[in-house]
Amino acid sequence: MSILVIAEHDNSALNANTLNTLNAAAKIGGDITLLVAGSDAQSVVDEAAAIASVSKVLSANDAALADGLAENIAWLVNGIAANYTHVLAPASNFGKNFLPRVAAMQDVMQVSDIVDVVSADTFVRPIYAGNALVTVKSSDSVKLITVRSTAFDAVEATGGSAAVEELAFGEAFEGVSFVSRDVTVSERPDLATAPIVVSGGRGVGSKEDFAIIEKLAEKMNAAVGASRAAVDAGYAPNDFQVGQTGKVVAPDIYFAIGISGAIQHQAGMRESKVIVAINKDEEAPIFQIATYGIVADLFDVVPELTEQLS
Amino acid sequence: MKVLVAVKRVVDYNVRIRVKSDGSGVDTDNVVMSMNPFDENGLEEALRMKQAGIATEIVAVTVGTEQSQDTLRSALAMGADRAILIKADEAPEPLGIAKLLSKVVEQEEPGLVILGKQAIDDDSNQTGQMLAALLNWPQGTFASKAEFEGDSVNLTRETDAGLETIKINLPAVITTDLRLNEPRLPKLPDIMKAKKKPIDMVEAASFGVDLAPRLEVVSVSAPEARKPGVIVANAAELIDKLKNEAGVL
Ligand SMILES: Cc1cc2nc3c(=O)[nH]c(=O)nc-3n(C[C@H](O)[C@H](O)[C@H](O)COP(=O)(O)OP(=O)(O)OC[C@H]3O[C@@H](n4cnc5c(N)ncnc54)[C@H](O)[C@@H]3O)c2cc1C
Numbered sequence: 001m002s003i004l005v006i007a008e009h010d011n012s013a014l015n016a017n018t019l020n021t022l023n024a025a026a027k028i029g030g031d032i033t034l035l036v037a038g039s040d041a042q043s044v045v046d047e048a049a050a051i052a053s054v055s056k057v058l059s060a061n062d063a064a065l066a067d068g069l070a071e072n073i074a075w076l077v078n079g080i081a082a083n084y085t086h087v088l089a090p091a092s093n094f095g096k097n098f099l100p101r102v103a104a105m106q107d108v109m110q111v112s113d114i115v116d117v118v119s120a121d122t123f124v125r126p127i128y129a130g131n132a133l134v135t136v137k138s139s140d141s142v143k144l145i146t147v148r149s150t151a152f153d154a155v156e157a158t159g160g161s162a163a164v165e166e167l168a169f170g171e172a173f174e175g176v177s178f179v180s181r182d183v184t185v186s187e188r189p190d191l192a193t194a195p196i197v198v199s200g201g202r203g204v205g206s207k208e209d210f211a212i213i214e215k216l217a218e219k220m221n222a223a224v225g226a227s228r229a230a231v232d233a234g235y236a237p238n239d240f241q242v243g244q245t246g247k248v249v250a251p252d253i254y255f256a257i258g259i260s261g262a263i264q265h266q267a268g269m270r271e272s273k274v275i276v277a278i279n280k281d282e283e284a285p286i287f288q289i290a291t292y293g294i295v296a297d298l299f300d301v302v303p304e305l306t307e308q309l310s
Numbered sequence: 311m312k313v314l315v316a317v318k319r320v321v322d323y324n325v326r327i328r329v330k331s332d333g334s335g336v337d338t339d340n341v342v343m344s345m346n347p348f349d350e351n352g353l354e355e356a357l358r359m360k361q362a363g364i365a366t367e368i369v370a371v372t373v374g375t376e377q378s379q380d381t382l383r384s385a386l387a388m389g390a391d392r393a394i395l396i397k398a399d400e401a402p403e404p405l406g407i408a409k410l411l412s413k414v415v416e417q418e419e420p421g422l423v424i425l426g427k428q429a430i431d432d433d434s435n436q437t438g439q440m441l442a443a444l445l446n447w448p449q450g451t452f453a454s455k456a457e458f459e460g461d462s463v464n465l466t467r468e469t470d471a472g473l474e475t476i477k478i479n480l481p482a483v484i485t486t487d488l489r490l491n492e493p494r495l496p497k498l499p500d501i502m503k504a505k506k507k508p509i510d511m512v513e514a515a516s517f518g519v520d521l522a523p524r525l526e527v528v529s530v531s532a533p534e535a536r537k538p539g540v541i542v543a544n545a546a547e548l549i550d551k552l553k554n555e556a557g558v559l
Contacts, residue, residue, distance in 0.1 A: 069476070070439065070449055093469045097451050100404070100439035109405045109524035112434045122528060127432050128327045132336050135528040175479035176448040179464065184472040192470070220559075232489065238454070238468045244430070245488060247470065252558045263326060270536065274556045276548065282541075291539040292551055304545040 001030025001120060004058075006077060006089040006099075007048055011041040011066060014048060016193050017090035019154035022053055024147040025088050026155060027117040031055050033084070035167070037073050039066035045164055052159035059164055064172035067181075068094055071173035074101035080167070081106050081142050085120070091146035099146055108140040115151035129244040129267035149192065150250035150271060184237045188214075191223040191240065197251045199225035199242055199269070202233065203258020203279065203298060210235040212299070213257060216306045225249065225269075227259045243268035258298050261286025278302065311421035311480070313356040313365045315390065316411060317349040317372050319381040320431045329532040336431075336530060345381050348426025350388070350493035351486040355456060356424055357389045358491065364458050365422075367391050371414055373398055373407050379509060386504035387496035393507070398514035398521070404432075406521040408440035413517045415445060420481065422463075427452050427485040438485035448478040454489040 003025045008015040018034070025032050034048045037060040048057045058080075064072045081087050081102060089095035091113040103110040115133070116124035122137045123145065191197060198220070200213035210230070217224045226236035228243060242249055244267035254272035259265060261277070261284055269275065270289055277290035280297050287293045294301050321327055322342040330337050359365035370385035371394040372378045382393035396410050415423060428435040442449035450456070450465035454473070457464040462479045468487045496504070514521060542548050552559040 067474075070451070074443065093452060093467075096435050097439065097449075100436035101443040101449065103436065104405065104408055104440035104443035107405070109403050110434075110436055111525065112436060118528075126533070127530075128321070128336060129430065129433065130533060131327050132329045132530050133533055134530045136525040137528050138525055140524050173448065175482070177477045179475040179477050181469075181471075181475075182473040228488070237472060238489065239470055239472050244433070245428070253552065253556075264323065270533075274552065274558050275536075275539070276552075287539070287541070289536045289539075291537075291556065292548055293539060293541045294544065294548060295541060296544075301545055305548065308545050308549055 001028060001085045002083070003028060003030050003032050003086040003088060004080065004084040005032060005034050006087070006095070007034050007036045007044065008090050008092060008094045009036065009038060009041060009044040011038045012043055014044050015090070015092070016154060017092055017149040019051070019157060020149035020152045021088050021090045021147045022051065022155045023152040024114065024117055025086070026053050028086055028120050030085065033058055035060065035077070037065045037076055039063050047157070049162045049164055050158050050160055051155065051162070053155045054160055054162045057162050057164045058167045060167040060169050062169035065169060067178035069173070069176055069178060070098035070101050071176050072169070073098045074105065075173065076167070076169055077102045078105040084142060086143045086145060088145045088147055091148050095146045099144055103144045106142055106144065108142055108144050109138070110144040110146065111136060111138055112146050113148045114145055115148050129263050130270060131263065148248060150248050184239050186224070188217055189221065189223045191225055191247055191249060194223035195252045196220050196222035197225045197249055198222045198255040198257065199227065199259060200230055200235065200257050201227035201259030202229035204230060204235060207235045212302050216255070216302055219306050219309045227265050256286050256290070257302060259286055260284045261289065311365055312367045312369065312418060313359060314415065314418055314420040314423045315349070315353045315356050315368060315370050315385070316423065316425040316437070317353065317370050317381050317385050318346040318426070318429045319343050319372065319374055319378045320346045320429055323347055323430055329530055333529040333531055335527070343380070345384050346426050346429045348428060348486050348488065351488060351490045352424035352426055353385055353388050353390060354491045354493040355486065357494070359458065369394065369418060369420070371396065371411065373402060373410055373514065375399060382509050383504050384496070386507040387501045388494060389500070391507070393509045395509055395511045396514050397511055402514065402521045403523055403525060404434050404436040405440055405524065406519070407437050408444055409519040409521070410514060410517055411441050412444040413519065422480060422482060422484065424484045424486065427487055438483050442483035445483070448482045449485070450476060450478050450482060451485045452487045453484050454487045456484060456490070
């Protein structure tokens with residue numbers, strides 16, 4: 001078996017989800033090649049080559065690959081996909097954007113968002129917002145797969161010294177160009193990987209009051225998350241959204257504050273080790289999955305909690 | 311410009327689904343069905359394009375059983391001009407759907423195809439990207455804003471780090487995120503009018519594309535239930551539990 005993994009990065013550092021994706025590749029078993037497609041991304045190539053489980057790094061360096069445009073990455077991956085038995089990418093916005101495009105070019109049915117590897121051709125993935133798990137067996141000659149990073153531990157980032165090979169890019173796809181990026185700047189740790197996440201919902205009531213969520217997070221060096229209702233209302237930016245259509249997180253502790261616990265929100269946090277719910281409505285569905293619940297006004301409990309945490 | 315909007319009939323988002331006890335699938339008998347929420351955003355966007363004089367005709371298309379006519383009627387009630395039902399008894403996989411839609415695009419020659427970024431039943435998030443690849447068109451996925459300017463679109467996409475804007479030339483495929491717009495609710499007279507609008511029916515098999523499934527469903531299971539938790543009285547007790555019982559703080 002020979003597996004191609006597509007690295008996610010921002011041309012300066014590897015995204016941690018690549019390490020989780022590599023673990024899924026290791027579970028399938030076989031030789032692992034890591035593709036770094038970017039522009040002036042030498043530091044990422046170096047990081048990639050240092051990962052123990054990677055046997056070869058392919059480096060494609062072209063201005064057209066700088067911004068992760070799906071058309072260009074798909075073209076590149078499509079050109080080499082047939083050399084592998086499996087092509088894996090993280091089930092992040094990056095992977096979800098380009099890999100189905102490769103799948104159609106290869107006439108392959110992609111397996112999306114896997115949470116387990118049963119064997120080299122059989123995988124488990126959530127459907128219906130995680131309310132069911134389907135085990136599927138793929139009959140395609142090349143298996144194209146996106147990997148849910150919270151379902152696989154990260155592999156060691158060091159200990160290796162893989163050979164690096166250059167991969168030439170062709171012509172940029174006509175009719176698409178990158179315009180701008182508006183990246184949320186936060187002093188808090190990354191939501192996708194933080195051991196503690198503090199999320200606020202509609203119950204927080206306003207953007208100003210969302211500061212009490214941030215204060216609690218700061219006290220524990222936690223990441224900040226939000227429900228869709230909180231994002232829609234403008235309390236928090238879109239990349240804070242946890243759920244079926246937002247991020248999937250699985251921290252050691254997840255605080256759901258002023259969040260009712262709709263199916264779609266649970267889809268993004270139900271695998272957390274410990275769930276704490278703070279809600280004034282004892283009937284809120286979040287209490288059905290919470291490890292610890294406090295039925296109270298969040299404006300009383302959250303400041304108390306922040307105060308008492310040393 | 312003609313706009314093609316793909317819609318799917320799915321189990322309503324408020325339904326808590328149940329896995330069949332024999333592990334063969336999810337029980338969809340007698341549950342409320344509705345249009346995939348993301349597709350409502352897609353249709354709403356097309357309707358706004360028409361109001362703004364950018365779109366001239368809106369065609370809703372779905373792949374499904376006869377019952378999917380309900381979803382097309384909802385699309386017509388929202389304001390689509392006409393609808394196409396591609397009849398298939400076994401639901402094709404996203405790859406098969408993308409192939410069927412690419413044939414419809416050949417026939418209809420729209421300037422834009424809008425799809426939801428994912429369907430809330432199988433959560434695959436593939437069809438739009440696959441369709442774009444088959445047509446060799448640019449794609450604008452997970453869109454939260456679309457500004458049309460001549461033959462191109464400035465498209466704002468939701469990413470894991472915030473927002474990103476790309477410029478794509480038409481014809482193109484757009485997939486929607488929920489924040490793109492707020493879909494309208496059809497009014498009673500529109501629902502009545504929709505009954506008279508045409509729905510073309512075509513057999514999926516007539517398109518001559520390979521719809522054989524590539525993924526065999528081995529089993530469907532329910533996720534492990536979480537252990538029931540406890541209610542604690544206050545912040546102090548919570549901190550104590552997190553530290554001494556769960557050992558996570
Ligand atoms: C297709 C689709 C996809 C979706 N994807 C997502 C997703 O990815 N993520 C997501 O989160 N949602 C998603 N949703 C939306 C989801 O269905 C819910 O509408 C949303 O999660 C509700 O957010 P909320 O819990 O903050 O708000 P609400 O449901 O309004 O709950 C607010 C809660 O705050 C409590 N509260 C109010 N005031 C106080 C107070 N002072 N003290 C304590 N508690 C208080 C209330 O009791 C209530 O339980 C999706 C919906 C659809 C249709």
